[in-house]
Amino acid sequence: MNGEWFIRGRDGRLSVYIPSGDALLCRAERHPGGPWEAPRRVGGGQKLLPGPAVGQGADGYAHLVSWRPTVPGESGLVHSTHFRPHLAALDWVPVGHPSKKGDRTGMPAVAVDAEGRAHVFVRNLGGGVSMVAQKATGGWDPWRDLKGDGVREDLAAVTGESGRVELYAAAPVGILHWRQEEPGAQPVLDEVVEVPVRPGTLRALATSPDSTTLFYTDGSGDLCAWRPGGKPVALLPAAGPGPASAVRCTLGGHDCTLLAQRSADGRVAFAAYPTEQESSGAWWTESGPRLPAGARVAVAEDAEGRVVAASLTEDGELRLARQKDEPGLALAAWRTV
Template identity: 40%
Template sequence: MDTSSAPTTGWLVRGKDGRLTAYAPGSDGVLRWTETRPGGPQWTGPEPIPGRGVLPYLSIAQGADGYVHLVSLRRSRLADGRTGTDVVYAVQYQSGLAVRDWYPLGSPYPNDPDLAGQIGLPSAVIDAEGSLHVFVRNAGGGVCGRAQVPSGKWNKWADLKGSGGVGTVSASLTPDGLMELLVPTADHIMRWEQETPGVKFERADDIPAKAAADSLSSERTGGNRLTHFWHDAGDNTVRAWRPTSDAAPLGNGAGTGPVALLRTPVDGHDCTILAHRDAATGRPALAAYPTEDESSGVSWTLTGEPCVGAPALAIDARGRVVMAAFGTDGTLRVTRQKDESGLAMEAWSRV
């Protein structure tokens, strides 16, 4: 795998048949590992998904139909010798089966390759109607997005405005199907939201916090709410935020990249599971706390060997928490929740 671009999480996905699939950016494409049966423990892979010119970066979105959308940037040489930049996506309809060819979505600057080369890495989300939306930080530090309509056609790129953004856009979907976007700046986090599904985005109040670039992620935590998480730009510890509340610190464990998130019951209690790459050791670190009860405190537990990128979390076909990471040698490592009380995890296995 290639980790030269910004790390992402969300790369461990459960298909409609119950099998987990792991995706990783590689040289000129993507690598894929798939469970041989729901719940494992055996996997196939790595299998290459070719993508000439596709950067070593992935944003992954999955809809209710189980289809997995892989979104990235592709660079290519133009006839005049300059470099062209396109947002591209590919679709996998079923676990382990072939992935459709990469489809270009262009950029907000179709007639200016130099400006197109300044856009940020894309983020993807599937709306309540099953349509794919992609968002990029534009050349001015604002946000542009392009949406697929239910017929399968694509709208034009839309400028959502904003300025001063750094890093990658964070795109997420609330439980009632509304999209939210966050982008960090040097001294605050810009935010956009929808009032109702299908309507244009409106700029919401900025979040008065300094987040490390490329570290934002979100989870549905109650009612129609999202809780947003990031690493603080100063000390790299994790913060959690919801509207009408202050950003709450989650333990003293400093990390890098985005925080992997999973909301699931543990011993009958509604919990939010978190994982990140520890800043000091490079090892995966795992934590859990009662959902939306940040005041209860969070302790981070180091586990496994040093990893690259960001860990991922998922629930397997047997209802167990699964944590995955890529070792420094590029191999996939997996650990699953033990069949006992609590969040005790098995020994890591190398795929």
């Protein structure tokens, strides 16, 4: 999935979204910190194509976007809102195609603004980025072409603490950044930084009232951090080939950014540093059993502010490790749920 598939809902329950064949499944805690329910299909019986996306608003609601087949050789995007993990998500609603019709053009990304409106981004047939957003009064605005050239399939959408939506994309020229200049406005291409980027490694996080930070792996294999207006900083060698999950949390009384990534030998690797202080340095610490190729890793905070790490294999096996009640990032033993 594109986006953080492991989230805490408005009611404090942790939940995960699991692509499974032509469906998207959800599993959630029965109550915060409690046992987990069996997987349930999201959005009704429509058949979906691979590569769904998830975004979460400040209200805790999850917004889900996916391609679905329409007629032979063509696809369209659909959207669903999941208000609380223990309730059924809304049925999938069509939101169209960036070029009006055609086949799948790339993996979508979704961010949710301060008013709870979803903004859906996807590469278009021209190699740029298109966007469609929910109206404040219901329904959807027309598709908008945000420009760009040679954009790769993977996009990273994020909402800043200001409530304004931003988008990062990788292209042959480097990393492109779009941002809303004011709430509700169309995002504009704000900056391009010329750096080599490994495909499929973008992850963005709100890190201060005025900034978001993009994490990516560069051409030499370093995990880097970039905030528009500054220069990219190499944090440490990437632990593995995929994207890093990132969450802000309190460790030892300090505002920290915690990164998690499946390492090259299959274990879960963690690194933490004071938020936006990349010069402090970071290093990986591995945890848990070895995971098969294709497994995904994520981190979140539970209702009590404890870090919870999750791993999900391609066959749907979910494992969790929760932070112990002691200083630092000490995790209890991993368990299958």
